[in-house]
Amino acid sequence: MSAAHHEEETVTEGPKVLATRGRVRTVQVVRPNPHDTSFLAATATGLGITLKHFARNLFLPLRSAKSRAKAGAPVDESWKNEIETVQYPDEKVTYPERFRGLHRLTLREDGAVRCVACMCCPTVCPAHCITIVPEESNSKSIEKRPAIFEIDELRCVVCGLCVEACPCDAIRMDTGVHAHPVEDRADAIENRESLLGRGVRSIAHQGGEGPDWRATAAEKSPSGDVNR
């Protein structure tokens, strides 16, 4: 089998070759038939589909806001329309529990900042958006605390590595709040006070409380939730 012959056989598209004489090839050209080029049947099918959707969405009521606003909610109301749109300012999508929102700094039992200015979070931060200036702590068991704790929310990539890196549950991203729109870049920088303003008391174990900290923490916590 010659190479040229082989090539001809692999051609599957294009006009069918009826005869080859030297360099002249007689081909059969297939023209589309008028049934296909008039697009009539296809048009009718398409109009049927769009009309069905239109009529259904026009006449049937919206599904309940709850089943629309939650991603992956089962569609159990069959006699409703198919519109999924969440009307944002009026309805809001329920975020997943681990949604990473605006940062906050947690507090100790006595209301002091939990952060010990260990510099783990600014070190791990890929966007270099955390600035900490430590100062001497007046507590005997804790060496340092942040004098300045700033997060530039414009630079933050919301990766959550700072939360992972924190050894003492001082920084969290569980507020469920988006970064606020600002008119000035400077306003996007969260400082220690604003971060603490969203803060909650954390009763997580931190140094010197012994291996049975979980039991004592559960006793202290009104809800019995040891992670709060």
Place this chain on the structure above:
Amino acid sequence: MPSIWQILDFPAVKWLFLVLALVMPLASLLTWAERRQSAMMQDRLGPNRANIGPIKLKGILHFVADALKMIFKEDFIPANVHKGLFALAPVLALAPVLIAFAIIPFGPTIYPHHALTVLHPGELAIDPNAPAFADAIRLQIFSVDYGLIFYFAVLTLANYGGTIAGWASYNKWALLGGLRSSSQMMSYEVAMGLSLMGAFLVTGTLEPGAIVEHGASASLPAANPFNWLWLWQPVGLVLFFTAAIAETKRAPFDIPEGEPEIIGYFVEYSGIRWGMFFLAEFIEIVFISAVIASVFFGGWQVPFLDADGFRISSLGWALYLPHIVVVLLQFGAFGLKVVLLCMFQLLIRWTLPRFRADQLMNLGWKLLLPLSLANIMVTALIKLIFMGS
């Protein structure tokens, strides 16, 4: 001193009431309806939030917001454009559509002195000059024998709007868009005119008002739906509808404009000048619907509603209504038909993808044109054989 009825019968006054006060708002509403309908066809909500205080009306007020936005936007004129033609083009696109509405019969003739009494058709035949029939108001601005020819002639001028806009913009993409526009119009106007020839053969008239008043056959009452031309000219209806959509330059025939991707002839226009092109397109949709309703779907006729009330002669049943009620019903029926046909055009526009330029030409010249010629031949033959003349 003409009476109030005579003033109402002046063409300019009728144009003011019927076109400016009815058609323009309907066309503006279509800009909202199109977005809302397309959204619902795609399982979305569409624009539903525009409001004046608590008045929301499902977002209908979006068209007011759009109009305000377009009026107050900067009227930007690029450097090197031909200023005169640049300003003229939107007017050339908009004006012919508004003029063409003159031939549309919006409703029956109103006899104001007969408004509250039942108008028997026989009465009119006996003495049309009786005082009760004085001051008649014809709900058609321009009633002439060459009605539909007038429409073809005037609407062809609208095409100059696009072509001149493309040329005056000093932009090669706009120029190419203008050329595409004129080539498309040229291809489809032939088929459009010929596809209505069958209707002319059946009814023997070019005047839409007369087509509506008499229907296809003299043996049936004009209000009988089987006397309307959709049954007598089904091929003509499909052909005319197709060619007419091509004439409005909307998808699937939107290669002159190609809003999202290929750049059209009004690429250099902004603000209200662009708005005029936009509005002209939507008024054209209303106009096409009005023509199709008048020629093929009995215009203002309500099924089985004669001038004196509902009547089904085969059942011997009749319900007599005062003249004013009949007029309102018929006027409303025309409006309903036009709105439904507009919605059908929107449905087509949001269902079909755009034709390629060669598919467009193939469809126009190789399918629509021969079919419309065949339609004329077959109609003429049938008429010759079965009706004898």
